[in-house]
Amino acid sequence: LIYMWNFRLMYVFDFRVVAYLSIPYAQPPVGPLRWTAPLMYNSSYPNGVLNASVFSPSCYQYGTISVETNLYSEDCLYLNVWAPVNVTINSSLPVKVWIYGGVFYAGSTYDPLYNGCNIATNAIVVTMNYRVGPLGWLTLNSSLGLTGNYGILDVLMALQWIQDNIASFGGNKTTVLLFGQSAGATIAHIISTLPQAASFFSSVIAESGAGRTLLTMQQQATVGNTFVNALGCSNARNVVECMRKISPTEMIQATPDNTAILTYLPNRFAPHVDGKVIPIQPINTSPKVPFMAGTCTMEGTLLAYFTFIKPEQVTINDYINYLNITFGADRVASILTVYPISMFNSTLWPAFYAIATVLTDAEYTCPTRRALVTSLSTKLGTYAFLWNHQPSCPWITSLSANILSLLGPTHTSEVPFVFGETMQLPPPNGTCQMSADEQLLSAQIIAAWQSMTQYGYPAFSNGSRWPDWSQRSIGVQFTRNLTFTVINTTQCDFWDAFQFQNTTNSTGISNNTFSTGASMETTCFGHATAVVALLTIFFGNLCM
Numbered sequence: 001l002i003y004m005w006n007f008r009l010m011y012v013f014d015f016r017v018v019a020y021l022s023i024p025y026a027q028p029p030v031g032p033l034r035w036t037a038p039l040m041y042n043s044s045y046p047n048g049v050l051n052a053s054v055f056s057p058s059c060y061q062y063g064t065i066s067v068e069t070n071l072y073s074e075d076c077l078y079l080n081v082w083a084p085v086n087v088t089i090n091s092s093l094p095v096k097v098w099i100y101g102g103v104f105y106a107g108s109t110y111d112p113l114y115n116g117c118n119i120a121t122n123a124i125v126v127t128m129n130y131r132v133g134p135l136g137w138l139t140l141n142s143s144l145g146l147t148g149n150y151g152i153l154d155v156l157m158a159l160q161w162i163q164d165n166i167a168s169f170g171g172n173k174t175t176v177l178l179f180g181q182s183a184g185a186t187i188a189h190i191i192s193t194l195p196q197a198a199s200f201f202s203s204v205i206a207e208s209g210a211g212r213t214l215l216t217m218q219q220q221a222t223v224g225n226t227f228v229n230a231l232g233c234s235n236a237r238n239v240v241e242c243m244r245k246i247s248p249t250e251m252i253q254a255t256p257d258n259t260a261i262l263t264y265l266p267n268r269f270a271p272h273v274d275g276k277v278i279p280i281q282p283i284n285t286s287p288k289v290p291f292m293a294g295t296c297t298m299e300g301t302l303l304a305y306f307t308f309i310k311p312e313q314v315t316i317n318d319y320i321n322y323l324n325i326t327f328g329a330d331r332v333a334s335i336l337t338v339y340p341i342s343m344f345n346s347t348l349w350p351a352f353y354a355i356a357t358v359l360t361d362a363e364y365t366c367p368t369r370r371a372l373v374t375s376l377s378t379k380l381g382t383y384a385f386l387w388n389h390q391p392s393c394p395w396i397t398s399l400s401a402n403i404l405s406l407l408g409p410t411h412t413s414e415v416p417f418v419f420g421e422t423m424q425l426p427p428p429n430g431t432c433q434m435s436a437d438e439q440l441l442s443a444q445i446i447a448a449w450q451s452m453t454q455y456g457y458p459a460f461s462n463g464s465r466w467p468d469w470s471q472r473s474i475g476v477q478f479t480r481n482l483t484f485t486v487i488n489t490t491q492c493d494f495w496d497a498f499q500f501q502n503t504t505n506s507t508g509i510s511n512n513t514f515s516t517g518a519s520m521e522t523t524c525f526g527h528a529t530a531v532v533a534l535l536t537i538f539f540g541n542l543c544m
Contacts, residue, residue, distance in 0.1 A: 016085035017120045022056035025161040026154065028075035029131065034244050035138055035146050038077060038157040058108035060248040061132050062255040071110065074135065074248055079128035079158055080109055082116035087170030094175040094453040095166055097201065098127045099155060101182025101209065104270045105133045112427040113395065118420030119446055123453060124171035126162060130154035134227055134251055137269035139220035144240055148220055149277040155187055159200040176201035177453035181415055185209025189371055190271060190278060192287035203290045203456050205449060208411060210293040211283055211367030215272040223269060230254045283370055290456040291375040293368045294385030294475070298408035300359030304352060305407060311352035316341055319351045338494050348406065366492035372469055383458050383466050384475030386487045387414040389441065393425035393432035414478065417442040418449060437480050444482055
């Protein structure tokens with residue numbers, strides 16, 4: 001039985017939700033288990049009790065994208081479960097499984113934007129940590145046994161844990177939505193194309209990250225060899241043993257700053273096609289379940305801002321330099337014919353918005369369209385959305401409302417609406433409250449995501465079902481006035497003909513400025529006492 005007491009309380013749409021935090025789903029990937037596939041957690045809890053009232057440490061990572069650095073640990077493979085307080089083992093509720101983003105270098109369930117309280121009133125919500133940066137993706141060669149993709153394997157292990165255990169929390173293991181944003185969307189799309197996908201989940205939503213062409217194993221091995229050399233292990237008798245003796249702090253300090261968009265990003269840690277975990281390029285196959293994907297209209301402005309910091313100082317030379325580094329000198333002229341600087345003369349910062357627009361189309365809009373096209377062949381259901389609303393409140397603590405208003409509906413701007421975080425922005429202790437219209441908009445996106453979870457197709461709260469996406473690009477545009485509309489992706493004809501393969505994966509943010517806030521546990525919960533019966537003994541949190 002699960003007994004929970006010393007609860008904390010929170011009001012969420014007048015429904016009470018219990019949060020079980022820091023449940024181990026794999027053995028700590030430390031010592032000889034560093035850079036190995038995760039092993040299922042099989043240990044007993046001390047005295048039969050698991051304290052599930054606080055978040056686990058975040059996985060070691062480069063920079064501080066949403067996580068306090070003193071909360072890092074290699075022992076980080078934990079997940080969190082939110083469930084209605086009155087759930088029983090027979091409730092059989094649909095399950096929503098979230099994968100965070102962070103350029104494959106960062107991210108954590110500790111981020112207060114990923115609070116499951118608001119979306120677990122009629123579902124079970126699960127978030128999990130997975131390894132990132134060199135600890136998640138380091139690849140050398142198969143003879144050394146370091147073949148990378150450990151972050152993917154972590155997510156697969158968490159999905160297996162959900163299959164084995166979610167019924168004990170009142171969840172239905174056959175009705176599972178896998179959804180993620182940015183790098184999390186890329187991972188969700190990758191896993192949706194794997195042969196075993198349908199055994200883990202029944203639908204997928206990819207927000208701002210589907211359809212990327214992955215690195216090759218050779219590219220990742222080159223990155224890995226450079227990293228090993230930087231740590232002084234390249235000439236060691238046993239390279240792997242030498243690397244396992246390096247402390248996580250030393251390792252992260254040696255990680256190159258590959259998160260700015262002007263860096264040559266094939267030289268970075270990320271998922272790659274290894275022939276085993278990821279057998280083929282995901283874009284060359286199809287999702288095995290109903291699939292939804294979408295983007296924001298101005299994805300690139302946030303990423304470009306964190307690269308340049310002062311958009312007013314970005315010049316035409318910076319624009320050409322970006323094109324040169326990202327796409328190659330031989331392609332600059334053809335891109336400039338489609339995206340001439342004169343096209344942006346009416347904007348506040350022409351060169352800045354030129355870079356942001358190319359980044360939006362080449363890295364988000366058009367890869368997403370390619371993923372949607374491949375999904376059509378399955379006839380399982382393909383759906384598209386475009387987020388075209390500028391939030392009235394800041395949702396990133398490091399950026400002012402004024403700056404965010406200049407960035408438009410940018411990367412991550414839909415996330416607070418997806419999680420129903422509309423009251424204390426930026427979370428968890430902000431003072432800005434979204435308008436009544438925005439709260440209704442959030443309710444509609446939550447309803448659509450809930451419908452995708454429960455039925456395999458999106459619908460609004462009034463039951464209005466979304467149309468299937470087609471090559472005509474019919475989808476839903478999220479503005480204050482929700483509309484079914486033709487999402488214009490004609491610019492993608494250029495990129496498809498251009499045959500730009502997204503191996504550069506040039507999406508990134510600076511290493512020290514992107515933070516959505518402090519831990520949600522400081523304000524999410526109050527205090528109360530309760531007892532709920534389920535499987536083993538936990539200390540838990542209660543949201544109301």
